[in-house]
Amino acid sequence: MVLADLGRKLTTALRSLGNSPVINEDVLKKCLMDVQRALLEADVNIKLVKQLTDGVKKQIDLDNIGTGLNKRRVIQTAVYKELCRICDPGVKPWKPTKGRSSVIMFVGLQGSGKTTSCIKLAYHYQKKGWKTAVVCADTFRAGAYDQVKQNCTKARIPFYGSLTEPDPAAIAYDGVEIFKKEKFDIIIVDTSGRHKQEDSLFEEMLQVNNAVEPDNIIFVMDASIGQACESQAKAFKDQVDVGSVIITKLDSHAKGGGALSAIAATQSPIVFIGTGEHIDELEPFETTKFIRKLLNMGDIEGLIDKVNQLKLEDNEDLKKNLQKGRFTLRDMYEQFQNILKMGPFNQIMGMIPGFNDFMNKGHEQESTKRLRKLMCIMDSMSEEELDSPEGHKLFKNNDDGSRRLRRVARGSGSSPKEVFELIDQYQKFAQMVKKMGGMGLFKNGDLSKNMNMQQMNQINGHMAKMMDPRVLQQMGGMDGLKKMMQQFNQSDGSGRPGRGGMGGLGALGGLNFK
Structure with missing residues (x-):
């Protein structure tokens, strides 16, 4: 399950309130320490953890909670609200518009699951009745074109790429123009994976960006890299206008909290989370539903x-x-x-x-x-x-x-x-x-x-x-x-x-x- 270990630890911390005959400052302090420990063990940035606990304390005044109110429920609600705040930068995610071609450009680190996420997103919109296509502008990784070809063919998604053209900006431009002429609703451009220390690849990313002028740039973030998520996310945000985030590999890695930390760095909303390797294992992200599931509250x-x-x-x-x-x-x-x-x-x-x-x-x-x-x-x-x-x-x-x-x-x-x-x-x-x-x-x-x-x-x-x-x-x-x-x-x-x-x-x- 998504961040299963973190969810279990948070649930256990909050459940401990129910075992206390009286809710006082000591019980609240112990509960918040357990919440802090769970978040830090999941690689959530320490600054965000402090912000969360400070926010909970501001919401709770045990001495002045009205009679008839359940103190346990007040504390649980405060933790729930602060977790929602961590995952929600307060920015509305970009949405495509019917009747015009929208270009979505994917960026991210090598091995983050970017190409797979491109095809998953195209399939997601295709199921909803949108006319989607994928452009493979990744000329750096061997096998990238073959991967796009194989998966798009299986899902019956039109695609464009080249095994002979070395310039990714040219491939991206040609593919986008072809699909625009054919009135495709959503054109997804896959780019080479890159690292903040690789200046040449970052320059190449800017060239692709200028060539296709995307309506939305999605940063694909691998949950398993932990604390490094934040610095990498900031490096991409400094170079291109990251508008949305997709988090991958949450199904296989318990320490996915580092990915949540990167939301603060990009100030961009999470739009989807990858929950597996199959083409349909891409879940639309809604903050409240995500936190409810994280705390074992269901949806x-x-x-x-x-x-x-x-x-x-x-x-x-x-x-x-x-x-x-x-x-x-x-x-x-x-x-x-x-x-x-x-x-x-x-x-x-x-x-x-x-x-x-x-x-x-x-x-x-x-x-x-x-x-x-x-x-x-x-x-x-x-x-x-x-x-x-x-x-x-x-x-x-x-x-x-x-x-x-x-x-x-x-x-x-x-x-x-x-x-x-x-x-x-x-x-x-x-x-x-x-x-x-x-x-x-x-x-x-x-x-x-x-x-x-x-x-x-x-x-x-x-x-x-x-x-x-x-x-x-x-x-x-x-x-x-x-x-x-x-x-x-x-x-x-x-x-x-x-x-x-x-x-x-x-x-x-x-x-x-x-």
Whole structure:
């Protein structure tokens, strides 16, 4: 997870407030020392750490906190606000405009993940309907053009580059002009990686900048270089007008705090964070959501946004089945597909309060592998088995059911026991959908907003039976599950009441299958 070690240490420091019978100056001082230690160990600049603790102290006057106010909550809120301030320079990030070609130039150190980030950003905008292209102006690193060619071809992103032209400014200019004539919305220019001590490469960066006159310059920052982030970021800012920052390698390095320090040096907003090597592992950065996840507070609204992006309401067959209380194995297969489309498991689970600690890299790989295994088992089933409204009965009818179990197990390279476990989980989920349909909770494919407390408790009980006990325990038992479902069904990602939705329930239920 993003800065997982720092998040755990900060959460532990704040949680210690709850173990103190009385909140006084000594308890506050110890809590802030723990917060300081956690930030310094994560390579956050010492000046920023001091600013944070000074800011917290200014906000808190224990003697004058009004009666009825929770002192623990006041301290936690103050730390949260100061962490947000560190990550937010108060500058609005640049945004492209429809109807005109926008040029984005990437700069950064060698090995910072700059080329990969170029293609990730092009793919991100492409998914949102923008016409994007990439220009490879990196003539310094061997293999840069081949990397761009291979990844852009795979993602179906147009690209331009040259293996014979030695002048990166000429390549950048020609590529931008070609894509402008073809009315591309976003043209991303990749440049050579450079170091503040390499004057010739910095001069080359200025030449590319003058040739393409970019609308936005993005500085790609490797979280793993620690305290050096700040001086490097300042060197780039002194040479070109850095307008945005992308932080990479936060998934693999616990000491990512140095990257946060560089925000003060560039006074530029973080726009994205790289959370993995795959093309879709680029997360839009929002300060409040980032800090909430860092402190293990979750991001329910972000999770709902992910679900809503799938446009599950367009699936008329599933809507009709849900309204009738029917749920087939094929419906479950499609829900598993939707979960995988939502993005890497570590991102999804990090959006659920309390799951930062649970979904480490091992659990993520285990869960993804488990889902794909279940889908492989269903790939070996017949049309009749997948589409039967009570598919579990076909596998549990004496000799015929045993033959089906063995056949599917052979076809999927699994054991009859694994097939039986899948059928058992499907049966529980189908029973829950049937009960919900009988209650009349699905309306136009969405959960009715008029769900009463008794109905909510019944649904929570069914979901608890389906979930891995470890997951349920991490959520805080039944109380945690109730709280999460209430949040999910009371928000549509914009803060307004609304829409858990048929896909939302299916995705959450599927995420926690054993």
